[in-house]
Every structure is written in structure tokens, then in C-alpha cells.
Amino acid sequence: MTTKLGRQWWVVTDLDGTLMDHRYDWAPALETIRLLQCRGIPVIPCTSKTAEEVCRFREQSGLRDPFIVENGGAIHGENADGSPWQQTLGPSWQELRPQLTVLARDLGQPLQALDDLSDQEADRLLGLSGEALQQAQRRACSVPFVSPPDGESRRRLQQLAQARQLAVVQGNRLGHLLGADVSKGRALAVLKQRQGASDVAVLALGDSPNDLPLLHAGDRSIVVPGAKGPHPALQDGLDNGQFQLAPAPHALGWAAAVQRWIPGLLDGVDPLD
Ligand SMILES: [Mg+2]
Numbered sequence: 710m711t712t713k714l715g716r717q718w719w720v721v722t723d724l725d726g727t728l729m730d731h732r733y734d735w736a737p738a739l740e741t742i743r744l745l746q747c748r749g750i751p752v753i754p755c756t757s758k759t760a761e762e763v764c765r766f767r768e769q770s771g772l773r774d775p776f777i778v779e780n781g782g783a784i785h786g787e788n789a790d791g792s793p794w795q796q797t798l799g800p801s802w803q804e805l806r807p808q809l810t811v812l813a814r815d816l817g818q819p820l821q822a823l824d825d826l827s828d829q830e831a832d833r834l835l836g837l838s839g840e841a842l843q844q845a846q847r848r849a850c851s852v853p854f855v856s857p858p859d860g861e862s863r864r865r866l867q868q869l870a871q872a873r874q875l876a877v878v879q880g881n882r883l884g885h886l887l888g889a890d891v892s893k894g895r896a897l898a899v900l901k902q903r904q905g906a907s908d909v910a911v912l913a914l915g916d917s918p919n920d921l922p923l924l925h926a927g928d929r930s931i932v933v934p935g936a937k938g939p940h941p942a943l944q945d946g947l948d949n950g951q952f953q954l955a956p957a958p959h960a961l962g963w964a965a966a967v968q969r970w971i972p973g974l975l976d977g978v979d980p981l982d
Contacts, residue, residue: 721777759778
């Protein structure tokens with residue numbers, strides 16, 4: 710295993726279910742985020758959330774690093790003068806939205822889009838209401854929807870999407886319809902290139918199947934479990950040693966896993982080497 714002496718690290722993290730719990734609480738990770746900021750280690754959100762939602766999180770957390778939204782549909786950041794930039798990496802919401810109806814017809818089951826949920830349904834399913842819900846519903850390049858309840862329908866839906874040059878990925882609460890080439894891993898590769906940071910080493914953190922491309926792209930990859938343990942789709946990577954398991958759910962586990970890495974991150978020495 711290569712020791713990454715002298716390499717800069719990025720912490721690239723999913724938000725929902727990983728840094729945040731099911732009530733969107735990330736307070737237990739605040740001190741660790743501050744520590745990373747003090748040491749000049751970027752913390753890069755890589756999430757299903759919209760840019761508006763991540764901007765709100767950045768205001769609350771004081772983060773100024775670039776970020777990846779809508780499961781890799783776009784990357785965002787700030788220029789040296791503080792003005793924002795963004796780069797879209799796949800088809801628009803306007804192109805994707807009618808395709809969800811087509812896929813529902815192919816599947817023979819209704820697929821309810823996030824933008825079609827009533828306030829009561831959204832509150833029950835997502836714990837979101839009011840302005841927070843509207844920020845989640847205003848998509849640019851992905852269509853979240855309520856996934857079919859059974860695994861067989863979910864697998865078939867993925868195949869149907871592939872046949873139409875699309876992709877369906879599963880997040881921690883919703884499915885997401887994306888362009889075929891859109892993923893968190895590809896967005897990270899584009900972001901590295903754009904930032905002139907091809908050599909940077911990545912500590913990747915995620916909790917759900919939609920994080921697999923990010924976890925596979927990481928130089929070190931941490932699975933953050935939920936209250937009932939890690940997502941079964943990430944178990945293979947844990948069993949074969951590709952991924953490590955954080956010692957607790959959500960922000961507590963996130964903070965513990967990152968803190969465990971900080972000595973290595975600071976010295977450029979990989980603590981597992
Ligand atoms: Mg997640």
C-alpha cells in the first residue's frame with residue numbers, strides 16, 4: 710500500500726445519513742469540522758441535496774470549500790474574489806422529469822416524485838416542510854422520487870433506466886433519477902481536475918448505495934452506519950477491507966472516524982500503512 714507522504718488530503722462527505730442524522734442534526738461533528746478548517750483540510754460536501762440546501766449548510770457550518778450536489782449532477786465553488794461558479798455534469802431536471810413518468814409506465818408502478826409530495830407526505834417521509842422543503846424540491850439536474858418498496862422492483866427500475874441512457878441510484882430515503890454518466894465519483898474526478906488537484910488524496914465518507922462511486926474513488930473510505938448498522942449494499946466493501954466502518958452512527962461516528970485520521974492527515978502519513 711502506498712504511503713501518501715506529503716500529499717494533501719480532502720475530506721469528501723455525504724451529508725444525509727452520514728454527517729447528518731435523520732433529523733438533519735450534525736452538531737456532534739462541529740468540533741471536528743473546525744479542527745479540519747484550522748488545519749487547512751477542505752471539507753467537501755458530496756450529496757443528493759440541492760445547491761440551495763448546501764448553501765444553507767455552508768452558512769451554518771462556516772465552510773467555504775467547493776461542493777458536489779444532486780448526486781454528482783453539478784459541482785459548485787467560489788472564485789478567488791468570492792463570486793460563485795458552477796458546472797453542470799448531466800441532463801437538466803426539465804429533461805429528466807418526464808422520463809420518470811415513462812419509467813413508471815415501463816415498470817407498471819407509480820413513482821411519486823419529490824416535487825409531487827404534499828407538505829404532509831414530505832414531512833412524514835423526509836421531516837422537511839416550508840422553505841426547507843422548497844429548497845429540496847427545486848432541483849437542477851436530478852429527480853428524487855419515492856422508491857418502490859421491494860428490492861426486485863428497484864432492480865428492475867435500474868435496468869429500465871439503463872436501457873433509456875439514464876441511471877437510478879438509491880439514497881438513504883429516496884431514489885434519484887440521473888443522467889447515465891452522473892455519479893458522485895465522476896463529479897469528484899471533475900472537481901479534482903478543475904481545482905488542479907489531481908494528486909490530492911481523498912478521505913471519503915458515505916452511508917448509502919448512491920455513495921458507492923464516491924467510496925470507490927476515495928483513497929480511504931469510511932462507511933457511516935445508521936442506528937441499525939451499515940447499509941447492506943456497502944457490506945461487501947467492508948468485508949473485503951476496501952472500506953472501514955465508523956464506530957457510531959451519523960455525526961458521532963463521522964467525527965470519531967475523521968479524528969482517528971487527523972494525525973495521519975496532518976503529517977501526510979496514512980495511519981493504516
Ligand atoms: Mg446519505
